[in-house]
Amino acid sequence: MKSFEFFAAKDSNDALTLLAQHAANAKVKIIAGGTDLLADLKFAAHGPDVVVDISRADDLKNITITEQGLSIGALVTHTQIMRSPLIRQMFPALVAAAHTIGAVQTRNLGTLGGNLVTAVPSMDSGPTLMALEAMVTIAGNGGRRQVPLSEFFVGPRKTILKPDELLVDIIIPEQNLGKPTHFLKFGLRKGQALALVNVAASVWVDWEKHAFLAPRIALGAVAPKVIRAPQAEAYLEGRTISPEAMAEAGRIAVGDAKPISDFRASAEYRRHLVAVLTKRALESAWALAQTRRLEGSNGKRNA
Amino acid sequence: MVNVTLKVNGETRSASVPPETTLLRLLRDQFNLTGAKLGCDVGDCGACTVIVDSKPVNSCLMLVGQVEGREVLTIEGLANADHLHPLQKLFEHFGSLQCGFCGPGVIISAKALLDENPDPSTEEIRDALGGNLCRCTGYTKMIEAIKGASCILRGEEVPAVKSA
Ligand code: FES
Ligand code: FES
Numbered sequence: 205m206k207s208f209e210f211f212a213a214k215d216s217n218d219a220l221t222l223l224a225q226h227a228a229n230a231k232v233k234i235i236a237g238g239t240d241l242l243a244d245l246k247f248a249a250h251g252p253d254v255v256v257d258i259s260r261a262d263d264l265k266n267i268t269i270t271e272q273g274l275s276i277g278a279l280v281t282h283t284q285i286m287r288s289p290l291i292r293q294m295f296p297a298l299v300a301a302a303h304t305i306g307a308v309q310t311r312n313l314g315t316l317g318g319n320l321v322t323a324v325p326s327m328d329s330g331p332t333l334m335a336l337e338a339m340v341t342i343a344g345n346g347g348r349r350q351v352p353l354s355e356f357f358v359g360p361r362k363t364i365l366k367p368d369e370l371l372v373d374i375i376i377p378e379q380n381l382g383k384p385t386h387f388l389k390f391g392l393r394k395g396q397a398l399a400l401v402n403v404a405a406s407v408w409v410d411w412e413k414h415a416f417l418a419p420r421i422a423l424g425a426v427a428p429k430v431i432r433a434p435q436a437e438a439y440l441e442g443r444t445i446s447p448e449a450m451a452e453a454g455r456i457a458v459g460d461a462k463p464i465s466d467f468r469a470s471a472e473y474r475r476h477l478v479a480v481l482t483k484r485a486l487e488s489a490w491a492l493a494q495t496r497r498l499e500g501s502n503g504k505r506n507a
Numbered sequence: 508m509v510n511v512t513l514k515v516n517g518e519t520r521s522a523s524v525p526p527e528t529t530l531l532r533l534l535r536d537q538f539n540l541t542g543a544k545l546g547c548d549v550g551d552c553g554a555c556t557v558i559v560d561s562k563p564v565n566s567c568l569m570l571v572g573q574v575e576g577r578e579v580l581t582i583e584g585l586a587n588a589d590h591l592h593p594l595q596k597l598f599e600h601f602g603s604l605q606c607g608f609c610g611p612g613v614i615i616s617a618k619a620l621l622d623e624n625p626d627p628s629t630e631e632i633r634d635a636l637g638g639n640l641c642r643c644t645g646y647t648k649m650i651e652a653i654k655g656a657s658c659i660l661r662g663e664e665v666p667a668v669k670s671a
Contacts, residue, residue: 210509210526210572238568242529243549255526259573283562307638308616310550312562313569395637396551 205242206251208233215261216343219370224345226254227368234258234370236279237313239306240322264317264372267291272339273378278317278371282306282329285316295376296492297332297385297404304328304389307396317371320356323363323429330357330430331404332387334422336376344369357429382502383408383418386488388481392468399425400469401477403457405485409445409493416440421453421482426461426474433460436482445490454483511571515540516584522571530574531555531566534581542582542611546640553639556612557581563619565638582611585618593659594618597652605643613639617653625661627653 211226213219219234226232233252235241236259245251258264264279267288274294276285282302285291291298305311305319305328319329320340330353338353345368353374356363365371385406391397402424408417419440421433436457443449463474496502509528512521515538522537531548534540534557546554548567555566558580566579585592594614597603604610613636620627620635627635632650641649655665 205527207525207527210570212572212575235570235573238570238573239550239565242568242570245527246548251527255570257570257573306550307553308619308635309553309556309563309565309638310568312564395634 205246206248208252209254210257211254212257212259213261215263216258216370216372219256219258219261220343220345220368222256223368223370226256230254232256232367234321236315236318237281237310239310239314240318240324258370269381270375271378272375273381274376276316276374276376278320278373279315280317282311282314282316282319283308286311294382295332295336295385297335297387297406297489301328301332301387301389301402301404304387304391304399304402316374320353320374321363321365321371323357323359323361325360325427325429326399326402326425327430328387328389328399328402328424331402331422331424332385333374333376334430334432335385335404335406335420336380336383337420339375339377341372341375342369343372348372350375354430354432359428380406382496384489384493384496386485386492388485388488390477390481398468401425401463401474401481403478403481403485405482405489407440407486407489407493409490409497410442411497413442413444415442415444416449417442419453419486421457421460421485423457423461423478423482426463426478431460433457433482435460440486447487450486450490451479451483453486454479454481457482509572511575513574513576514578516579516581524571526570526572528571529567530557530559530569530571530579533571533574534566534579540581540583543615544608544611546608551640552609553612553616554609556615556639558615558619561619561622563616580615580618582615585614592618593656594621594653597655597659597665598649601648601652601655603644603648603652609639609641609643613641613649617649617656621653621657621660626657629654 230253232254264277266277285302387404389399389402406420436453463471465471509526544554546552550565557566
């Protein structure tokens with residue numbers, strides 16, 4: 205690894221100060237869990253001049269309900285997501301997604317924010333959050349801004365973050381708290397596999413009309429960034445719930461995807477996976493909606 | 508240079524090393540603790556697994572500056588010359604390892620699992636070993652040994668082994 209200067213930030217404000225000091229005249233990288241960054245730096249021809257460590261910024265490690273919704277700090281690890289009683293109750297899909305990332309050791313180090321900032325198209329954190337219309341909070345020295353996660357990603361390994369900015373938290377908006385959601389990943393092995401395709405679907409249900417409300421479908425590894433499937437969503441909106449409708453939505457989602465062929469799978473195979481996984485994710489989200497209705501729980505936290 | 512002080516296997520240790528040094532290199536090159544192995548150096552193989560503040564992690568993916576003040580347990584901290592940890596005893600008993608390169612990482616992962624979950628199912632053991640690649644064995648005898656060690660640690664008898 206090329207040498208660099210190392211600074212440990214005490215908290216997020218300290219991190220912003222360090223970024224302000226160095227980002228203008230040096231190449232700066234932020235290290236959180238390090239699972240992606242260090243693996244990259246060991247092979248990089250040109251490393252950063254400065255590394256700012258935020259792994260001790262405890263103010264970015266909270267999982268809380270705010271008036272905006274469910275806020276997950278950028279430094280929350282995948283293990284923390286899997287163990288959070290709040291997330292387990294509201295969003296088993298986020299737990300499932302976290303569980304498919306790496307292995308125990310990397311889940312203990314790796315953070316949700318890091319997974320998003322790395323912006324690999326096959327990331328497993330992205331689809332569920334996109335299907336829940338998550339927002340992200342970005343802090344810079346000029347203040348804070350919030351953008352939808354869908355606008356945070358620019359392309360493979362590219363986000364809108366500026367060199368002196370920090371991802372602070374990820375917010376699942378209040379209106380989607382407890383929304384029945386399901387995540388599915390298809391990899392070539394059970395453990396430590398990158399997704400050939402991953403899919404998340406979230407649905408509300410109009411129980412009187414037995415119809416889908418606000419169906420949201422997000423697809424990973426089939427485009428330069430995690431994408432929504434707008435045509436499939438439009439098809440399902442207000443439509444009577446049936447196995448045929450969900451299968452058709454899967455077929456339509458194929459048209460929303462733009463997969464490539466690589467050494468892991470062909471584009472054709474990925475298109476097939478989009479249809480199958482979308483259908484199954486919808487079926488499971490619908491099943492969860494029914495279970496919650498029977499249990500009389502809305503998936504929200506009982507105060 | 509970065510000055511780092513941390514606890515390793517219960518002892519306070521310090522070093523002054525370049526900031527790009529990983530925890531793994533620190534342990535091996537500065538502290539002469541060569542139990543944790545350098546396999547892939549990118550977080551895939553788990554040969555470098557150690558426990559930091561009660562959690563198993565890949566020591567090849569932590570910078571020294573990130574472990575300042577933390578508590579690290581390596582395979583060397585599990586036993587001494589005349590006293591083996593039940594996991595080690597049973598790995599020996601079951602012949603769970605072949606070349607042994609993956610062993611320290613596997614045993615540390617298993618120890619972290621049993622610390623949290625004293626009676627894991629086979630599925631839970633497999634999940635806990637998902638980040639430890641073994642090129643020699645088929646994991647079966649490791650899983651038997653981990654189950655056996657969990658019995659000993661719970662104060663129960665080790666059930667009779669199905670012989671192959
Ligand atoms: S050497 Fe650290 S995971 Fe392989
Ligand atoms: S015993 Fe050789 S790699 Fe596991």
